[in-house]
Amino acid sequence: MAELTGLADDRALLGRTSTAERVADILRSRIAEGYFPPGTRLSEDSIGGALGVSRNTLREAFRLLTHERLLVHELNRGVFVRVLTVDDVEDIYRIRKLVECAVVRGLGQPPYAVDGLAAAVAEGAAAARARDWKGVSTANIHFHRELVALAGSDRTDELMRSVFAELRLAFHVVDDPRRLHEPYLARNRQLLEALQAGAGPEAEGLLGEYLDDSRRGLVDTYARRVAEGGLGTR
Known part of the structure; x- marks a missing residue:
């Protein structure tokens, strides 16, 4: 049982890691909801005090979110909510198209479980x-x-949770959210109806066009905001 001796020393890490992950979940949600806009400096004292967690726990949560590309650490300045570049936005959509279209392509035979949609x-x-x-x-x-x-893949869900959270960073600097988001209400409904009808190939085609149009619209808007407001410098 000698191989288990070291694990006993790690027992204390379980509670700390669990707490750090819970703190990361809270901060991820707050960032996604715009409470901490891109470029915001996150104060260890203020956030740690508000959540009632130790500095070490908070730093571990920051590390997790930095790994997810939601935060960035700047030497001698602190931790900031990341500001995306135009290239970041382009890359997010490349990942979205690869993953989301592959999910629809791999659905198999209908009916599909679309209640959540x-x-x-x-x-x-x-x-x-x-x-x-x-x-x-x-x-x-x-x-x-x-x-x-x-x-039905936990790994894919986890990957895309980070991608979607990062995408929200771009949404928060858009100056006309109605113009950006309103057109996709009808397109989401189109996708839903295609999947309800069991038309997988049609749904994949609609989704591909949808993501291409969304990418162009967001990149154009984001590039203009970068030019106007100096975004994308961090």
Whole structure:
């Protein structure tokens, strides 16, 4: 049992790691919701005090989110919410198209379990009626997370959770969220209807066009904001 001796020494790490992951989950959600916009410096004292966690736990959470490319550590300056470059946005969409289209292509025979997609479409419609364009954005992310979940792969879900969180960093610097997000309400519904009808190949085609159009629209808008506001420098 000598090989287990070292594990006993690591027992204390279990609670700390679990706490750090929970803190990372909280901060990831806050970043995604825009409470900490891109470029914001995160204060260890303020956040640690608010959450009631130790400096070491918070630093581990920061490390996890830095690994996910949501935060960046600058020597002698601190930890900041990352500001994406235009190339980052392009790369996010390359990953999205590779993964999301592959998920739809691999669905197999219908019927497909699309209740989560239908709920996200309804969520987006309700947010639009309330003219809550941030809510429309959130519903859109929920739609695509549910789409990825159709693969039934925890690894794919985890990968895309980080990708979608990073995408939200770009959304937060868009100056006209209605113009960006509103067109995809109808397109999400089109995708849902194709999948409800069991038309996998049609759905994949719609999704590919959707992502190409979304990429062009966001990249154009983001590039303009970079030019106007000096974004993408961190």
